[in-house]
Amino acid sequence: MTGFPGFLGSALLPRILQRTGGEAVCLVQRRFLAAANRRLAELDSDDPSLRQRIRIIEGDITQPGLGIDRDVLAEVTEAWHLAAVYDLTIDRETALRVNVTGTTNMLNALERCTSLSRLHYFSTCYVSGRYAGPFSEEELEVGAPFNNFYEETKHLAEAEVRQRMSAGMPATIYRPSIVVGDSRTGETQKFDGPYFVMQWLLRQPRKAVLPVVGDPAMARVNLVPRDFVVDAVAYLSGQSSSAGRTYHVADPHPLTVAELISVLAEATGRDVVSIPLPRRLAKASIRHVPGIYRLLRMPAEAVDYFAHPTYYLTEHIREDLAGSGIEAPPFPSYVDRLVAFMRAHPDLGSAAMY
Structure with a gap:
């Protein structure tokens, strides 16, 4: 997993481990290692068994090979790529380096994972840019201008993920809208x-x-609380039918x-x-x-x-969450x-x- 100890990654990780029963390796930049270890201690206080199942290693998605030994990826079966620049004011050079080059480096590294069953990739609804009208979960290239470099580079990164999917990489794409705090x-x-x-x-x-x-x-x-995003993604990630799908993790009635x-x-x-x-x-x-x-x-x-001006359609996620009891609260x-x-x-x- 990349993106730990971020807001979504920290909440998702225990849920993923609960589902898989396995172990996790979290790739963390050097400057976030202390924060990652603090977050791990918090998770450990909630569930002491997690500390033995989570390993934090230093790495950097902006570096070829992610800055880690190739052996680390040998037994990876699931990959979660959440790391990105979530900053509307970011300059284009930094956004390209982290969001696009970082994603490409991650994809290249995963090509060597012979046991990979799925990549779970976090994009954003706003890959649409300022598209005027309804935007479906299948759409990406709609020719609309972007509000900022964050949107543009997340669009480019998702395009790279989709290219690898068309070449055979098993993946699911999640596009959250604007994520706010926990609804509870x-x-x-x-x-x-x-x-x-x-x-x-x-x-x-x-x-x-x-x-x-x-x-x-x-x-x-379009606003969604963190717990809805975590609940929906944790559920969908365990469904075989979600492979190859893209989901707007969004409010159907914003x-x-x-x-x-x-x-x-x-x-x-x-x-x-x-x-x-x-x-x-x-x-x-x-x-x-x-x-x-x-x-x-x-x-x-x-x-x-x-x-x-964009209205985000949610047919895929509503269809695949049907019967789960999971839905975006008003x-x-x-x-x-x-x-x-x-x-x-x-x-x-x-x-x-x-």
């Missing part, structure tokens, strides 16, 4: 996406002002921006006055008008997701727990791991 506890690893709006509202008095871009009655924001604002207003106890603003002007103001970024504390790149059913966790952890940042 509110726990999250960083505050970004809708949290920027929640924080902005909480910094204001009861009568709060909120700039709104695009058409809030039409644009939708809220419009207008509905989201109403829900966030109630959850934060604010009366919100929406101020319409052109998307380009809003982004330019954050980038160039002195004091605006310090006031909003939201990167300009996040604005695009509140005027996003955002209003757990938003209070997200707000409570955010209030209780004011020092948690928005920085990504890479």
